[in-house]
Amino acid sequence: MEQIVHGWSHETARPGLVCLSILAQHRSAKQMSGKVTKALMKVPDLGAVLVDIGRQQRADKLTNGLCIALVERLCKKGDDRGLPVIRAVLTGQVLQEKQIAVVFKSLVLAAHRLNDEIDPEGQVRKELGSTLIDLSRHTGDSSDIIQSVIQEGDLDVEALEMKLDVSIRQQKVLQAPEDVDMTGTRPAKALKLDLHAALERHAATQEAAPLPSCLSASPGDVYDEFSQLFLQIVAQSSEEPALLTTFTQLPTLHRQEAATDCTYAAFFIRIWCGPYPTLARAAALDAVKQGFQAGNAADTDFQAIIPFCLVALLDSSRKVRRAAADLLIQVKAMSPAAPAKGKKLQAWGGNGLYPDGIKVQAMEPEVVSKLLNDVLLPSLEECIMHEDFISTLLHASLDSSAKKTDDKKALSQSTRQSIFASLASHLVASPLLRVKSSLLALLNQIKGVSSVSRTKVLLPAFRWWAALTAEEATVLCQNEQVDPFALHQRFAETVVANDQGGLEFLLSIIQDPASERRPELVRSSFARLRAMWAAMKSDTKSDVSRTMLDIYQNRRNTGDEQQQQQQSVVADEAADLLKNVDLTTDILAHSLSAIQAQTRAVTEAPPNKRRRTSTEANRGSQVYTPAELNKTLRWRRALSSKRTLFAREAAPRRAGSSSAGPRWSEFSRLSGSSMS
Known part of the structure; x- marks a missing residue:
């Protein structure tokens, strides 16, 4: 096997892999040697090639030995280049059931073996955590085997991802040239020594700089410190659940004013809409739900939180989607059933959710009630089951071109316009790129509402980008x-x-x-x-x-x-x-005339009329380089020789229909293929 990889080239790599798979099937199942592994990693798109070979013949022993060797390189050398190959092999139906279980278990053990010495920057642990999460959520034929391994070993893959992420963030803080002192008395490293002491310190002292009360583009150092503390607490919440409750009660978060002040919710919105682990995103949603429950929410309109709940319903994790559904149920429970006439509800986040007093398009209470009762709440279970369902739901409910199955439950045109405009205004106003991306994924499914296309309301966001x-x-x-x-x-x-x-x-x-x-x-x-x-x-x-x-x-x-x-x-x-x-013949005819005009300006003499001969009058004349002149002359000769042929081919199409015509490739061929 080592001789094969030593002598192959780029052209013979695939036949060489076929030979390796045959040889591997006739030897005992064991880890691939270092020389063979190193040579295999140089093959472009190795995972896809192995999967393709495995569909034609047995290659399970080769791929199994390679995966075990790649995991060993991951643990000893911190080399994560093999993770995409392992992911492709495990999801590509190449391995046997027992082999899939062994490789997945070895990945989990590798997550526990990696440390700061092998992975000083934390990048390998981050990639490994993402790989484990993706494999645990895989829905292919190998998903049942992976889920059985998780259940038999009582593994919490999301908790493992959480611990890996926390260790990475801690390592970045340790490697920072200067630790930020938030209170003037304690460095940021104290957060990692004792969570209880850190919570007591934050509860007893008044922060020099408060948390941002809105979703600003730059949250600042205080947010970084509190988010780091929150992640550490979530990682330990299974052992000490009281830590999370103590954290949410910190005076800096203003939990008591959560129903009137945006500081509390803005902090956790950044968590569940940001690049954080699954458990942290779910815990952030649950914290906001509990904060709203504890606050005085009488006569308060919480519609501003709905777009961020929709972002969470697009999350790839079912745990996060379930937490978002619970928050929507809580929002519905706090919404007034029928506000008295003339009584105006207090809008939560109306002027303080976005920086610089940016206002968004608000919906009337009746519209909010219809959105919750008629659209979102009846379909929450389907949204929890799959992250793509919310896109289908909004398209069917808002898009004018969508077919309405039940006219009684169909939203009126004004209601659909109000919902669409409100969601679009949040997209434009939000400084969070992930929020913009998720809401774009939702609203781009809607061509328009009535006479208002999505371009009318979303173009400001495109201009900003x-x-x-x-x-x-x-x-x-x-x-x-x-x-x-x-x-x-x-x-x-x-x-x-x-x-x-x-x-x-x-x-x-x-x-x-x-x-x-x-x-x-x-x-x-x-x-x-x-x-x-x-x-x-x-x-x-x-x-x-x-x-x-x-x-x-x-x-x-x-x-x-x-x-x-x-x-x-x-x-x-x-x-x-x-x-x-597809270009119409009229368009091609215009292209021909435009090119002929350009060539005529070079090859033909100007009109015979009296002209000034001073140099000032000739300053605006076109100057062509030799290369440009040769190109133009080639175009002219090509057009002169092929003009009749083009007209003959285009005539039948023009006689049949003007909406369909020859492609530009035909025109390019007739013109000497100079354009291509």
Whole structure:
């Protein structure tokens, strides 16, 4: 086996893996050697290749020995590169039942063996915790085996993830160059020495700086300290449940004023909407529910908490979704049944939930009651069962194009508009990127309500995202651990076909030179145009295609290699769009005339009329480089020789229908394939 991996190349890697799988089936089941493991890890996309081979022939002994070796490297060297391979193998139906159980148990044991010496920065433990959580929630054929291992060993995978996360955060605090002194008397390291002493200290002293009373973009050092303490307490809550109760009673959190002041809820909203472990997110939701129960909630409207409950219902953990459902039930219990006429309810978070006094679109009490009683509460069990159900539920309830099964329970147009506008206003106002991303995932399923498209209400959020610099967007995604690719896609999906304002903004992003520094933003904008193309009107298609042609033809030649590369991204995407969408013959005819006009300006003499011969009059004349001149002449010769052929091929299509025509690839072929 070592000789095979020693002599293979990139082309022979897959046949070599087939040979290894055959050899492994004829030897005893044991861990793979270090040389073979090291060579296998150099194979691109190893997990998918092994799964594909396993579908054609038995490869369970090879993959089992490799997984055991990768776990050993994880424990001894802190090498987490094998975790994606292990995840793919365990979920790919390659191993036998006993082998799956052994590999999963070895991962759990590895989580207990890792320490600060092997993993000084905590990154390996973080990846291992994510892998264990993903495997425990897997719904494929191997899920029953993994769940049986968890039940037999009485393993709490979520508690293990919690402990791993806390140890990582503690290690970061220890490695900080300077510990932040919140009270002026005790350093932050005291939090890790004794939780009881830390709670007593916070209960007895008045913090020099309070917790933020709103969802600000930068919560500050006090929030960091309290969130660290909260995570440590949640990790110990199974042994000492009273610690969590003591923490919520700290005067800095203002639990007694939870029904009137936003400090208490804002702290825990950041937890359950942030990149924290499952147990911490569920505990935060439960803490807010208990805080609302203990407060004086008479004549108070808690509708501002509903969008954050919807974010929690999108959570991948069933425990978090159940806690969110309990909070919604509590909100319904606190909502007045029928407020007296002329009596105005006090709006919780009306002016203090967001910074700078940002106000959101509020719903009338009757609308809130319909949202809770007719939409959310009857379907809470389904929402708990699967995280995607809430998206389906809102689409069926709010979207004008959705089919209504029961007219008696269907919401009125004004009610749907009010709910949609309120959720969109929270999306725009929230400084939390995860909240924006989750609400976008919900609202992008709704094309529009009545005559109001989602672009009308969500475009301000897209403008905010597009106005960020590349560095600012990267920092935000890293701080909240959000996938930037998915976020680009969700913001671009706020634009619907034939919305003039949205299309103009997409084109402005593509044409703006500043956007060239954010290639993913540009690519997501082009991807959205391609997705909407079939639903666009003919006039809109014509305008967009002409813009794409202008972008490609006007690509500038600069000496800066980086700038040239950034421009090529936009130009290449424009050409790719034109090649892969259906263009009418009218659009292609316009493209031909535009290119002919450009070539005529170079190859033909100017009109014979009296002209000034001074140098000042000639300053505006076009100057072409030799490369540009050769390209233009090639286009002219190609057009001259293929013009008749193009007209002959386009005529039958024009006679049949003007809505469908040859693709840009046909035009590019007739023109000498210069565009491609």
